[in-house]
Amino acid sequence: MQDRIIMHIDVNSAFLSWQAVYNLQRGHSLDLREIPSAVGGNQATRHGIILARSIPAKNHGVKTGEPVWEAKTKCPGLVLVPPDRHLYMKCSSALMDILREYSPRVQQYSIDEAFLDYTGMEKRFGPPLVLAGRLKDRVREELGFTVNIGISCNKLLAKMASDFKKPDRVHTLFPGEIKDKMWPLPVENLFMVGKRTAKKLRSMGILTIGDIASADPDLLKYKLKSHGLLIYDYARGIENSAVFPGYYMPMKGMGNSSTIPFDVENTRTARLILLSLSETVAMRLRYSRSCCSVIAVSIKYSDFRHCSHQQKLLTPVNCTMDIYRTAARLFDEAWDGSPVRHMGVRASGLDRDNHIQCSVFDHPRYAGNLQLDKAIDRIRNAYGIKSVVRACFINSGICASLGGMGSENWPVMSSTL
DNA sequence: TCTGGGGTCCTAGGACCC
DNA sequence: TCTGGGGTCCTAGGACCC
Numbered sequence: 001m002q003d004r005i006i007m008h009i010d011v012n013s014a015f016l017s018w019q020a021v022y023n024l025q026r027g028h029s030l031d032l033r034e035i036p037s038a039v040g041g042n043q044a045t046r047h048g049i050i051l052a053r054s055i056p057a058k059n060h061g062v063k064t065g066e067p068v069w070e071a072k073t074k075c076p077g078l079v080l081v082p083p084d085r086h087l088y089m090k091c092s093s094a095l096m097d098i099l100r101e102y103s104p105r106v107q108q109y110s111i112d113e114a115f116l117d118y119t120g121m122e123k124r125f126g127p128p129l130v131l132a133g134r135l136k137d138r139v140r141e142e143l144g145f146t147v148n149i150g151i152s153c154n155k156l157l158a159k160m161a162s163d164f165k166k167p168d169r170v171h172t173l174f175p176g177e178i179k180d181k182m183w184p185l186p187v188e189n190l191f192m193v194g195k196r197t198a199k200k201l202r203s204m205g206i207l208t209i210g211d212i213a214s215a216d217p218d219l220l221k222y223k224l225k226s227h228g229l230l231i232y233d234y235a236r237g238i239e240n241s242a243v244f245p246g247y248y249m250p251m252k253g254m255g256n257s258s259t260i261p262f263d264v265e266n267t268r269t270a271r272l273i274l275l276s277l278s279e280t281v282a283m284r285l286r287y288s289r290s291c292c293s294v295i296a297v298s299i300k301y302s303d304f305r306h307c308s309h310q311q312k313l314l315t316p317v318n319c320t321m322d323i324y325r326t327a328a329r330l331f332d333e334a335w336d337g338s339p340v341r342h343m344g345v346r347a348s349g350l351d352r353d354n355h356i357q358c359s360v361f362d363h364p365r366y367a368g369n370l371q372l373d374k375a376i377d378r379i380r381n382a383y384g385i386k387s388v389v390r391a392c393f394i395n396s397g398i399c400a401s402l403g404g405m406g407s408e409n410w411p412v413m414s415s416t417l
Numbered sequence: 418t419c420t421g422g423g424g425t426c427c428t429a430g431g432a433c434c435c
Numbered sequence: 436t437c438t439g440g441g442g443t444c445c446t447a448g449g450a451c452c453c
Contacts, residue, residue: 014453041421049421064453067420083421110424110453194451226427227450257422294445304420310446342421404423416425416452 005118005128006243008150008158009099009135011091012167014112015039015052018091019081021144036060037079040068045261046341051083055167085404088112094143102135107243115155117243132170140168155417156239157182159191178237183210191417193231197224209235241417250350251288255296256280256403257344263302264340267332272392274331276402277345278324279390283401285323285347286377289354291316292347295323297330300342308344309334316351319370323347 011017016039020032036057041047048068060075072078092111099106102125105117118128125131132149140146146168150161153174160182161173173181182190188198190209200223201207206215212235220228233239256277264270274297285292296310309330317323327345376388385401393400 043419046419047421048419051421065421067418069418070420073418113453192451196450252425255423259421296446306448308447312445344422 002119003153005122006152006155006158007116007118007128007132008109008155008162009095009114009116010148010150010159010162011095011112012146012148013052013054014091014145015083015088016054016081017145018087019084020054021091022084022087024144032079032081035079036062036075036077037081038062038068038071039083040071040080041083043068046259091143091145095139095147098135098139098142102131105243105245107245113159115158115243118151129170129172136168136170152237154237154239155241155243156191156234157237159417160189163189173237175237179210182237183208183213183235185209187212190231190234192227192234197227197231200224239417251290253292253294253346253348253350254281254284254288255344255346255348256284257298257342257346258402259300259342260340260398264343269398270331270335270340270343271328272396272398273343273402274327274345275320275324275390276393276398276400277343278327279320280401280403281345281347282318282320282323282373283377283380285318285350286353286373289352290350291318291353292323293317293349293351294347295326295330296344296346296348297327297334298342298344298346299331299334299340301336302339302341304341305338306342307334310346312349316349316353318347318353320373321369 013033016032016037019039024031033054034056036054038053038057039051041049041051050062050064050066050068050071052064053062053071057071057075057078060078062071062075062078068080088111092108096106096108096114099114099116103116103118103121107115109115118131121131122128128151132151136147136149148162148164148166148168149170150158150163151170151172152158152161157173157175157178161171164171164181186208187193187201187206188195190212193201201212204219204223206212212220212231215232217229217232220232222228224231258273258277260273264273293316294310294312296308298306298308300306311326311330313326323345331343379388389400
């Protein structure tokens, strides 16, 4: 088999860069990328975490995922901008459009990352390293933001390579370069080695990726189960998954969750939030012509304890009220009465909705409810999500459709390659 | 002083069936 | 009275990714 050529394209500080470019295009003189700055959520609504930061902010120790207040203490002059998902979607698809000009095999891996299978394309576009350089320059000139590109023979190594020095760089990490470029790095730099695994590895005296590669695989398996063997292979550069165009990867589930600006302490409020979440989940199901046979609710208490409760249904559903009623019951069964900070509703066990089997126990108004849902979907599609709102939300202080919509255009995200 | 939201996959334990 | 396995399904929780 011919060796593959895989590229991984990664936008540098994506959310922040995109906002910076947008601001410059609107006539701002300040480039957010050149000062300590970050995209951060709203602390007043308890969404205050750092989503992306500039390189100067990074140099002040600001980390993505950390609370905004913590970032501010590390970096008092930090300039904060709010997130803008709509802008990110536009920038993301503009990038993907360019990438698809160079190969029919482009897998969008997240909003700001993609794999491009360049195998066999050299004849048209030249050697990989040359093309990658041209590609990154073109993105910078046409779209205004920079990317890193990693090149290798599989997705794992390409991804590891794009994570080397930033921004606006092309790196290779072919098998012959693993020893010099990857093995000296600390274990947590390896894809799929997170905080918990890194801690376990360190307690075993395994400090670098090279240490993983030369460890005893039986010992790794004993300590880390199958995950131990996975990272053993990854540390040696072994990985062979295909570059899937996005639509070959069906969604396994869809869910919405939200941190509520206040603590929920009574059933009535909890019900409203569950209805709101159920509404968005069900709309997404219907939009993608799916139904689900498993419903789960998740709860995070104000002290950050969390739990989840799920149930498999006898018949698949995608009607808002069916999902809501199940979610409400699951919540009642799981809730211990403590103040609740965050709630989620998730649908899984997805299937096509073209042949829903009706159980004799089904609610007689099922067909009517679904027709109503579909009619409301059409109105909301044409006039916006807020054009039809359930009366119970009016003056409730609770958003009638919590959670993100439009995610059917969103890439399928996974922690696996 | 206050810690998001969207996913996938794996494991362990219990129920249940043969 | 006291004792099997093996297989599948379901659920809860935890790990990882961006």
